[in-house]
Amino acid sequence: MSQVRESTAFDVVRVSKIKNDIILNVQSLKKYFPIRKGFFQRMDGYVKAVDDVNFYIREGETFGLVGESGCGKTTLGRCVLRAIEPSEGATLFRDREGQMRDLNKLDAKELRKFRRDIQLIFQDPYSSLNPRMTVQNIVGEPLICNKLASGEELRIRVRQLVEMVGLNSRHMDRYPHAFSGGQRQRIGIARALATNPRFVVCDEAVSALDVSVQAQILNLLQDLQKQLGLSYLFISHDLGVIQHISDRVGVMYVGRMVETARTEDLFMRPRHPYTEALLSAKPVPDPRKKVERIVLAGEVANPANPPSGCYFHPRCPYAQEICRSEKPVWRPVSEDHFVACHRAEELTLQGAQLS
Numbered sequence: 012m013s014q015v016r017e018s019t020a021f022d023v024v025r026v027s028k029i030k031n032d033i034i035l036n037v038q039s040l041k042k043y044f045p046i047r048k049g050f051f052q053r054m055d056g057y058v059k060a061v062d063d064v065n066f067y068i069r070e071g072e073t074f075g076l077v078g079e080s081g082c083g084k085t086t087l088g089r090c091v092l093r094a095i096e097p098s099e100g101a102t103l104f105r106d107r108e109g110q111m112r113d114l115n116k117l118d119a120k121e122l123r124k125f126r127r128d129i130q131l132i133f134q135d136p137y138s139s140l141n142p143r144m145t146v147q148n149i150v151g152e153p154l155i156c157n158k159l160a161s162g163e164e165l166r167i168r169v170r171q172l173v174e175m176v177g178l179n180s181r182h183m184d185r186y187p188h189a190f191s192g193g194q195r196q197r198i199g200i201a202r203a204l205a206t207n208p209r210f211v212v213c214d215e216a217v218s219a220l221d222v223s224v225q226a227q228i229l230n231l232l233q234d235l236q237k238q239l240g241l242s243y244l245f246i247s248h249d250l251g252v253i254q255h256i257s258d259r260v261g262v263m264y265v266g267r268m269v270e271t272a273r274t275e276d277l278f279m280r281p282r283h284p285y286t287e288a289l290l291s292a293k294p295v296p297d298p299r300k301k302v303e304r305i306v307l308a309g310e311v312a313n314p315a316n317p318p319s320g321c322y323f324h325p326r327c328p329y330a331q332e333i334c335r336s337e338k339p340v341w342r343p344v345s346e347d348h349f350v351a352c353h354r355a356e357e358l359t360l361q362g363a364q365l366s
């Protein structure tokens with residue numbers, strides 16, 4: 012625990028010291044993309060894609076990350092994987108010996124070791140698989156690259172993985188084009204699981220699929236989680252999917268985490284006005300149970316030039332002077348429920364009907 016920083020504005024550090032079931036603890040994470048202009052590519056500010064984000068994920072849990080397009084979900088997922096370098100902050104990950112290690116401080120060699128433990132399932136099962144490779148080669152590649160299997164052992168391991176995701180192992184010598192979208196996503200999952208990871212980032216993993224196929228893949232991910240003890244960071248813009256799969260949910264707005272809570276708590280008792288508005292737009296199967304839709308005024312803020320104070324204040328129906336001038340502190344409002352809103356303790360907000 013020596014690498015835990017003391018400087019965060021709230022209690023995640025304390026939480027992680029008390030609870031040893033946290034696998035990932037993200038602290039004050041930032042990713043600012045430089046904006047360059049003109050012939051000389053002069054620096055002209057930053058896009059604050061991830062702006063001081065804090066959250067944690069427990070072992071064996073699914074943490075759903077939701078928010079409008081462009082709010083920074085993908086960038087956050089990539090920073091956690093260190094597929095892109097964060098600008099600042101810590102990503103503490105529990106290693107197999109139980110120690111929390113800051114992934115952002117690891118050198119290339121150490122990071123390679125961790126890469127086996129942390130994998131990514133992509134959104135698009137059509138473009139993420141190499142069309143010139145067979146299923147055997149696609150799924151086997153991470154095993155070869157990490158020197159985990161070769162020869163007959165490799166073939167046996169790939170067959171196990173392919174069967175584990177519900178595909179017929181007789182089709183291992185076929186190419187991706189011979190499979191449907193759902194089957195391709197199963198191949199992508201088998202590949203992600205090849206190195207026996209403990210933590211998987213699922214970035215819009217079912218968004219490109221038909222609704223009936225979505226349900227099958229979500230069920231598969233849940234079965235695999237139970238079987239293998241996986242922890243997921245599940246990124247989606249679809250609240251229905253997030254509600255179905257997540258144990259806890261985080262809501263992002265313009266690069267910032269505005270609220271995290273257990274799924275039922277977040278849906279039934281939101282504490283941030285943006286979460287309330289997002290939930291009010293969620294489709295429900297029974298229209299008689301529809302809650303009043305909150306139509307937000309104005310546009311989503313520009314992450315290159317965010318507003319002062321709370322980034323949501325220009326659109327917030329509850330905004331007061333303090334919201335315009337001061338950034339709200341990220342703080343716990345009840346167990347496992349964190350929020351960044353000046354008025355979180357005094358507002359009673361409308362929840363959603365659970366479907």
Ligand SMILES: Nc1ncnc2c1ncn2[C@@H]1O[C@H](COP(=O)(O)OP(=O)(O)OP(=O)(O)O)[C@@H](O)[C@H]1O
Pocket residue numbers: 044058059060078079080081082083084085086087248314
């Ligand atoms: N490489 C980059 N260079 C500059 N800006 C970037 C880069 N990647 C992302 N951004 C910007 O960062 C912000 C967050 O983008 P990101 O793709 O993470 O959002 P998102 O919530 O995943 O959106 P979507 O659901 O549409 O994928 C956006 O304003 C985007 O334009």
